[in-house]
Amino acid sequence: LTKFLSGNRDVSCATCHSPLTNSGDGQSLAVGTGAILANGTRALGTGRQFTPRNAPSLFSAALGGFYIFWDGRLSEEFGPGRFRTPSDLSLPSGLSGLLAAQAMVPVTNRVEMRGNAGDRDATGASNELAQIPDGQNAAIWDAAMRRVLAISAYQQKFNAAFPGVPTTQLGFQHAANAIAAFEAQAFTKSNSAFDRYLARDDNALSTEAKHGALLFFGKALCSTCHNGPLLGAQSFASAGVPQLGPGTGSAAPLDAGREDIFNGVKPSTPQFFFRIPPLRNVELSAPYMHNGVYATLEAVVRHYNNVDSALKAFDPSELDPSLRSTYHGDPATISKVRAALDGRLQQPMRLTVEEQAQLVAFLKSLTDPSARDMKAAIPASVPSGLPVKD
Amino acid sequence: MTLRRSSALAAAILASLLATACSDSPGGLTTPPTERSLDQQVRASISGWGVVPILPINAQAPGACRPGPITVL
Numbered sequence A: 001l002t003k004f005l006s007g008n009r010d011v012s013c014a015t016c017h018s019p020l021t022n023s024g025d026g027q028s029l030a031v032g033t034g035a036i037l038a039n040g041t042r043a044l045g046t047g048r049q050f051t052p053r054n055a056p057s058l059f060s061a062a063l064g065g066f067y068i069f070w071d072g073r074l075s076e077e078f079g080p081g082r083f084r085t086p087s088d089l090s091l092p093s094g095l096s097g098l099l100a101a102q103a104m105v106p107v108t109n110r111v112e113m114r115g116n117a118g119d120r121d122a123t124g125a126s127n128e129l130a131q132i133p134d135g136q137n138a139a140i141w142d143a144a145m146r147r148v149l150a151i152s153a154y155q156q157k158f159n160a161a162f163p164g165v166p167t168t169q170l171g172f173q174h175a176a177n178a179i180a181a182f183e184a185q186a187f188t189k190s191n192s193a194f195d196r197y198l199a200r201d202d203n204a205l206s207t208e209a210k211h212g213a214l215l216f217f218g219k220a221l222c223s224t225c226h227n228g229p230l231l232g233a234q235s236f237a238s239a240g241v242p243q244l245g246p247g248t249g250s251a252a253p254l255d256a257g258r259e260d261i262f263n264g265v266k267p268s269t270p271q272f273f274f275r276i277p278p279l280r281n282v283e284l285s286a287p288y289m290h291n292g293v294y295a296t297l298e299a300v301v302r303h304y305n306n307v308d309s310a311l312k313a314f315d316p317s318e319l320d321p322s323l324r325s326t327y328h329g330d331p332a333t334i335s336k337v338r339a340a341l342d343g344r345l346q347q348p349m350r351l352t353v354e355e356q357a358q359l360v361a362f363l364k365s366l367t368d369p370s371a372r373d374m375k376a377a378i379p380a381s382v383p384s385g386l387p388v389k390d
Numbered sequence B: 001m002t003l004r005r006s007s008a009l010a011a012a013i014l015a016s017l018l019a020t021a022c023s024d025s026p027g028g029l030t031t032p033p034t035e036r037s038l039d040q041q042v043r044a045s046i047s048g049w050g051v052v053p054i055l056p057i058n059a060q061a062p063g064a065c066r067p068g069p070i071t072v073l
Helices: A098-103 A110-114 A137-149 A152-161 A172-187 A193-198 A207-216 A297-305 A307-313 A321-326 A331-339 A353-364 B002-022 B038-046
Strands: A036-038 A041-043 A083-085 B070-072
Touching (some): A083 A098, A098 A172, A152 A172, A193 A207, A207 A353, A207 B038
Parallel strands (some): A083 B070
């Protein structure tokens, strides 16, 4: 929750994964460092850009999914503790798991947390993290950890959390482990009506939600992707999502997803493959899809009911005004996305309006009531002294 | 002879009692219902997808590092 880890001291992990907004940020695409704050909202600062993808919720992040990030570029697909990473990311040893490995990454990203060379931080001082050339992640992590340990209250807390590690041996991986431990404790919410139903309580689900479950695990084919304990997070799919945002990688200004991350190692990966997200507490993680293009669960279900139609008829006026100009609705882009569409979504589902409502009722049964209000996870202050709640 | 007749009678009574006990209608044994309840249908549809209730998990100790090899591709 401290903004001390960002180059400009203006962004914390919680800026995009806030307990106040259900472990996300409530925006289609996140606004990272250098934002302009007005009336409680974050707008792009001069010369900044949106992050290319939606800030995902963290409700299931500590529960053992194989992949993390929308393109799954970090994974434990070879087994626990055996991280698979792209070639430009070499992680230190000593990380407690996939969630800790993820916490190593945003501090290196110029758009999210690090800032641009020449930036001045929130106190007017030089941003030393931004001076480090791209790719020198070890130097960035060392510099970020020097900031942390320069504050005695943080050093004491790290010494207490890692009693076997001398202060001189504390690295950013220890900060990442601590962040992951907090995320696991604060954001893991697994006492939903559906969990109780699975535990043999027939009365836990409404009749409408039960009919929705029948559709989810049957006719609507949702469970062919969203399965396993987390109802997702185990594989990838090309779901025909309208393209939005600045894009990333070789396809920019489009976003080709997983195809881009292994530099040709996996040439068979289709374009526009994104991680199939876990669905527990999905009701609270709007907006939806890898780029937050849909604001409601109803819109998501309408999309899957007829992907071809939804892709062609997408109305950018549904987007935040600041994002409308970044919608890629040209026929060539729609055609590319359509061509990569998963075979299961090629034909309309032909769900009735009532059936779509039943599906939404089922998806809402995946909500843990305690996830609705997580203000208690926010401390009154942090040792850096920087503001916590903006 | 008497013993054989008594045994046959006892067997007939036992069979009758069993038939009555197993019957939930006055007409005798019934066929099982063909229509499954909504819950039976839902639980059947869920099975096979690896969906399980998630129990509360213990908080992770930040010092519980698990060093592991890194695979870079």
